[in-house]
Amino acid sequence: MSLTPDQPSKSGAMTPGSIATELSKLDLPAPSGLKLTLPTTNPKSPLSGDAGPNSALSGNSLFSPVGTDDTGDISGPEPEALTVARRKARSESVSEQLSTTLSEMKLPQPERIFGPNDEQNVEGSEKGKQGVSPEDWDKVKLDDEVPEAVKEPRRMTHSRHTSRADAAVPRTPTIPETPEPSSSSHTVAKEQKVTPFDVEGEVDAEGKDLGIDYDKLTKRFGATLISQELLDRFERLTGEKPHPLLRRGTFYSHRDFNMILDRYEKGQPFYLYTGRGPSSDSMHMGHLIPFMFTAYLQRVFNVPLVIQVTDDEKYLLERDIKKQAELMKKIKGKKPLDLLRHYKKMGQDNIRDIIACGFIPEKTFIFSDLANVGGAFYENVVLMAKTVTQSQSRNVFGFTDSDNIGMFHFAAVQATPSFSNSFPQIFGTRDDIPALIPCAIDQDPYFLLTRDAADKLHYKKPALLHSKFLPALQGAGTKMSASKENTAIFMTDDAKKIAKKIKSHAFSGGGASQELHKQFGGNPDVDIAYQYLGFFEESDEKMEKLAKEYRAGTLSTSEMKAACIEKLQEVVAEFQKNRAEVTDEKLAYFQNSTRKIDPRPKPKEEAVEAAPAA
């Protein structure tokens, strides 16, 4: 912490430093066992009363096959170990609690710390000493335990909002020689900032980008790192080797994944939920890897999957007026509805790509918000919306007063697929079936709110699997961008183009010259070809052999790239074959909201047979 603490100014106006001091005196509640006591949610009120998972719903069951007998003791007691673990688990309420505490403090906004006539506001004074400028405010660390999203309630750059598990900037150091940053080995001048709309890595005192510290992020968000024990249990129970993305650490953190495995073990139902904000450009590998991973999970677990395509979000959350105006011009739109409909159409194109990732058709429901919000789904949107205050939405997502009410409200729409009774065609009126949500770590704030709300609504909390951000071809510090052809492999690229991109653009961890490489070896940890190969290559032996020989300098950069190219060509070719088979009928089938889906878990043997024909 390189911050120079500020003294409170004589007039009593608060400076960032004095606020930090006050905060430290606050005796913030310890993360575990924290009780939420917001005025709108009196825990003593019948609203959050004694209704447990056993309570029957009064409405008619729209779907009868779901029965306790069929699905095991769904509402029975949880295993003791899990109960203990839960009790110890850090409560997500901490974010809300802190948010409330912060809002009650009536902190002055940065630009208002000193009024126009305030003596302390000496123009031209060296910045960083008085702590008065917005830049200095940026450097203030209020408290190490405050989640980023809560700590930084300022306007954020709206740099990305394309996918739940999108491929964005890894922000690992741009210099290959530098090892991956760890939370202890650096002096961090500017903390990383991760919200669903903006991802910024740590910056040191010299302004150098230190990248995302994922361990710290997980700790801050109150999630849990995925342990080898957990992966072993997964393999033991499912009989399947963990997916390369899991065992090589791209999906690296979770919430309640052990609870999902408990349910799997006991034959109790659960389901998968993921989503995407539609994009106009072609989808690239970074977009689709999370869906491929989700398809793998569905095959392994043989459970229902819902995929939300947030065409409404795309329209509501685009703050770049110029960009939207250009798009309007391009589509020859005359009124906002035309633009909204364009996003809806984009969503349909994206759904074709998503379908090509190979889900179990009978168990998968893909939906556009614009087409599907309504009925039981809208009921849950309303219930969810009431659990989130305006200041929480602002703090967690970084919204401002000039942002539109749809942006503030959208959290309720993204949360709703986490509740099983939002999908009567699958779960009838059952609201006690939890979702497992694979998503990029930056989407976690949505589900922090959702998990807190689940308690209030007497619904099941969703479990999560968090991924890191996938690196662009250029490696750390460059963004995988759908509008920048050479930053990513597109799912429409042919074999030749893939080869060319990897050869010309994939950041190499090899030596500066062939001679130096042979002498000192290369670094596979920052080598994009090696990384990309690792997303798909099943053989750990092959990966280890490649890494070992690369480090030794006996495997050349071009040999490493060749191995990568071969694998990517294979993956993309299979995708393209699947994509060509997505007919209009198939598109409609996946989106048919009246199609009944059997929510019952199946024994392993049947699951294998149910693997996708495509």
Next chain:
Amino acid sequence: MSLTPDQPSKSGAMTPGSIATELSKLDLPAPSGLKLTLPTTNPKSPLSGDAGPNSALSGNSLFSPVGTDDTGDISGPEPEALTVARRKARSESVSEQLSTTLSEMKLPQPERIFGPNDEQNVEGSEKGKQGVSPEDWDKVKLDDEVPEAVKEPRRMTHSRHTSRADAAVPRTPTIPETPEPSSSSHTVAKEQKVTPFDVEGEVDAEGKDLGIDYDKLTKRFGATLISQELLDRFERLTGEKPHPLLRRGTFYSHRDFNMILDRYEKGQPFYLYTGRGPSSDSMHMGHLIPFMFTAYLQRVFNVPLVIQVTDDEKYLLERDIKKQAELMKKIKGKKPLDLLRHYKKMGQDNIRDIIACGFIPEKTFIFSDLANVGGAFYENVVLMAKTVTQSQSRNVFGFTDSDNIGMFHFAAVQATPSFSNSFPQIFGTRDDIPALIPCAIDQDPYFLLTRDAADKLHYKKPALLHSKFLPALQGAGTKMSASKENTAIFMTDDAKKIAKKIKSHAFSGGGASQELHKQFGGNPDVDIAYQYLGFFEESDEKMEKLAKEYRAGTLSTSEMKAACIEKLQEVVAEFQKNRAEVTDEKLAYFQNSTRKIDPRPKPKEEAVEAAPAA
């Protein structure tokens, strides 16, 4: 204006007085011809480009009978007189413009004008001199032209949110001798405050309730008083005498009603829209009079009518946790969904009452938000939500940071029925058919936002007819309350009960004794029996005769009450007969969202025949 202007304090901190002074220096734009230049709505952008009412929609028309040939020259030029009138009309943008201006001023919140260490904050100093206390803030008149809703962005008591055109407190003086207040004859110490959630009349320096100044309110909201010329035109065009509520001034102000009459004259389509937040208690006369009036308008115009039942709002906007907890207990609910479903059920009961008001079944669509939000409707909710900023929603409705995001967002849901393409079963994809909205004046802020949004969305602005608040039996200063039996005539009251209520509880404008009454006469203007009779009695001659004889003292209070009782018994009996005929089938018929409704205006002759059978 009895305000003592404050001097800016020495430290430069702003006091309410100094803010008022600064505001007065602001050179606020004149109401008419005001141009809106919000950053999110660049008028040069294609979003608000050259698409006029002539632009064809690209989507498929779901409803073919609507054609230019059938309906007259719908998209032709407006009459010149109207164009001129419109140009002169006060722009609603003024509220938004002022809201923006105010928010850009970074006004300190009342409680933060003086910091804890500020020298000016002398404890125990006489209030009213320094202008530092919230109480003093209440008295600040920023600018006479600032709409109440914008001027008072503080938390408001959540005193009423039951119906668009509900019967609330008239707040006319409680002393019969006092003539009705006018804006010039009183020294107003506390301005009236009217939002959809709170209605408070003016208060004078002695704390006396001066009631609502409707003329001032209309001026503030930028609406237009209904003139005799307008009523004459209505009668000339429709061949129908204006409804008693219209010609006796309960519906007293409007927006663009002349435009609706133009369309009627030319045979161009338009429709009616009104709504209600469901209530658990029995509906009383105050609830139903607006629907009876709407039914009259539908019979006169023979146009489609949509009625929104905002069960979602009822759940989202109830800030009284205790009240909701008690209701939860009463219904034996176990989770929030049970409460939401209860509101939905209440809505269904209310719809039965609404149906009994006598609409044209073939032309009427009644819907619950929870059942109907989705599809084309949700598209418009999203479009609408993007046009409203968080600070606008806060300022217009008085929300605070601790209010939930659903409350902020709800404005978009209430606005959406104003756009014709929200109802594809009636209007197909046509978005150029305006709505006429009869509502109480306190609902106007919703439609201020809607009318501004209509411009941005290239939709037709809705027109409005505003009513005053209907008086309780006790007269001015008492609230007509569904939970207070004797404040209102309930639609379930029998003839005997009606007679008893009027005799025992109706506030009388008669003399203190029979002798005094004979000597000095009574005042029909504050006599509740006379007022209630006037809502329904068709004969102006009879009303004039009664008033004249009452003033002369030749008509006694009990005779006046008898006349009222007779009429109310007649009205309620007819309602009860209709209500008994509302079968489950009828209930479903009105709410069937797939039932096609012919939007074409019909010639006068047919309209008369289409009058409701019930």
